[in-house]
Amino acid sequence: MHLDGARIFNASAALGRSVVELTRKFDSVMFCLSKGLGAPVGSMLVGSKEFFEEARLVRKMLGGGMRQAGVLAAAGLIALEEGPKHLPIDHENARFLAHGLSEIPGIKIDPAKIVTNILFFNVTDSGLTSFDISKRLAAQNVFANGVTPQMMRMVTHRDVDRAGCERALQALREVLQVPGKSAVA
Numbered sequence: 001m002h003l004d005g006a007r008i009f010n011a012s013a014a015l016g017r018s019v020v021e022l023t024r025k026f027d028s029v030m031f032c033l034s035k036g037l038g039a040p041v042g043s044m045l046v047g048s049k050e051f052f053e054e055a056r057l058v059r060k061m062l063g064g065g066m067r068q069a070g071v072l073a074a075a076g077l078i079a080l081e082e083g084p085k086h087l088p089i090d091h092e093n094a095r096f097l098a099h100g101l102s103e104i105p106g107i108k109i110d111p112a113k114i115v116t117n118i119l120f121f122n123v124t125d126s127g128l129t130s131f132d133i134s135k136r137l138a139a140q141n142v143f144a145n146g147v148t149p150q151m152m153r154m155v156t157h158r159d160v161d162r163a164g165c166e167r168a169l170q171a172l173r174e175v176l177q178v179p180g181k182s183a184v185a
């Protein structure tokens with residue numbers, strides 16, 4: 001049984017249970033060195049020696065081999081060694097953002113549901129679409145995706161500190177005071 005554990009270290013930080021414990025029952029595990037752990041690129045595959053030999057072969061067949069991976073592996077090592085201890089801070093910042101968002105008129109979010117570094121919130125009542133809001137935020141160097149016209153996503157990570165979260169909230173307050181052009185039906 002294989003685990004797509006891309007964000008397993010975030011799960012571990014949120015649950016307060018070690019990655020070893022969470023993955024013990026799986027034969028193989030994949031996880032990302034990028035995303036929360038902060039490397040620019042890279043994922044790891046973990047499993048038995050036999051599984052690994054087969055995986056290497058498949059990777060080669062799919063053209064996924066890379067000869068000059070050392071410099072990326074160095075960044076990956078830092079991600080693996082330094083990344084996990086930063087995740088509780090990301091999660092705290094996400095909760096801070098969620099509370100701030102919940103106080104902005106036009107935004108709906110349940111802060112109790114935010115347990116890792118990813119937030120989804122509803123902007124229907126703002127009279128703007130998520131895509132409009134996204135564009136206006138980007139003009140202030142705050143980047144947040146619209147996932148649907150009603151729902152937006154924000155992600156905290158090691159390059160976003162508490163002051164950055166405050167700036168994002170302030171930008172959002174300003175954007176939502178601007179009269180909207182395209183109202184959500």
Ligand SMILES: *Cc1c(COP(=O)(O)O)cnc(C)c1O
Pocket residue numbers: 004006007032033034042043
């Ligand atoms: C990001 C992600 C992947 C892919 O990882 P890459 O390193 O970008 O290839 C796979 N599964 C899940 C659930 C992910 O979030």
